[in-house]
Amino acid sequence: MEKEHEAGYLISIQTGRPQRLDFKGRSVLSAINKTPRSGPVTVRFRQVDGDSQAEPSVHGGPDKAVLMFSADRYPYWEEKLGIERRPGLFGENLTVAGLHEEIVCIGDKLRIGAALLEVTEPRQPCYKLGAWLKQPKLPLWVKETGYGGYYLRVLEEGAVEAGNAVELQRHPLQVTVKEAFDVFYDRSPDWSAKAERVLAVEALGSDWRQALRKRFEKGAVVLPVELPEQA
Numbered sequence: 001m002e003k004e005h006e007a008g009y010l011i012s013i014q015t016g017r018p019q020r021l022d023f024k025g026r027s028v029l030s031a032i033n034k035t036p037r038s039g040p041v042t043v044r045f046r047q048v049d050g051d052s053q054a055e056p057s058v059h060g061g062p063d064k065a066v067l068m069f070s071a072d073r074y075p076y077w078e079e080k081l082g083i084e085r086r087p088g089l090f091g092e093n094l095t096v097a098g099l100h101e102e103i104v105c106i107g108d109k110l111r112i113g114a115a116l117l118e119v120t121e122p123r124q125p126c127y128k129l130g131a132w133l134k135q136p137k138l139p140l141w142v143k144e145t146g147y148g149g150y151y152l153r154v155l156e157e158g159a160v161e162a163g164n165a166v167e168l169q170r171h172p173l174q175v176t177v178k179e180a181f182d183v184f185y186d187r188s189p190d191w192s193a194k195a196e197r198v199l200a201v202e203a204l205g206s207d208w209r210q211a212l213r214k215r216f217e218k219g220a221v222v223l224p225v226e227l228p229e230q231a
Contacts, residue, residue, distance in 0.1 A: 008098030114158025
């Protein structure tokens with residue numbers, strides 16, 4: 001494991017409680033509407049203090065305790081969606097600078113304030129992100145770009161605060177979040193080798209590991225991948 005070095009900083013912290021969200025004329029429950037927090041906020045093993053999930057079976061938990069999104073991606077989405085950025089626009093808990101999906105790797109450890117976090121898997125948004133931003137095609141656009149953020153598990157609980165530096169400890173295999181994301185949609189003949197590289201990272205979240213193994217078991221790289229629903 002490489003030595004820690006400063007790689008970015010924490011811009012803002014957001015948390016939310018489940019609320020009703022309109023989707024195609026019906027009401028669905030979602031906690032994607034996050035409110036900015038001021039001062040120190042404690043990050044715990046299953047979630048950030050003050051945060052909760054509408055569907056605990058697919059959101060939150062040890063492998064997805066924290067959702068992180070890089071502000072470096074906001075200019076792209078502002079232009080694509082025609083909207084202005086605001087804290088937590090993509091439903092993320094932590095908004096950071098300098099740590100987007102093509103920089104951060106699965107298994108990287110991030111020291112922020114008193115908390116130690118580990119990158120586990122890319123974020124694959126479900127329809128609720130599109131409903132939240134009134135862009136039904138947004139989940140598809142995230143699939144095309146991989147610009148959706150990523151999840152982290154909490155190795156050490158502790159308080160974080162906007163302005164904290166992010167100290168990065170690189171995983172030796174250096175499989176980026178973007179690389180892991182792209183494997184799910186890869187149809188090339190060498191798909192198996194790419195998947196094995198991702199599976200070799202012991203820190204990979206259980207949902208993504210199971211989905212990759214399921215694809216191996218099917219024995220056909222042309223089949224669509226059934227990803228776990230996330231928001």
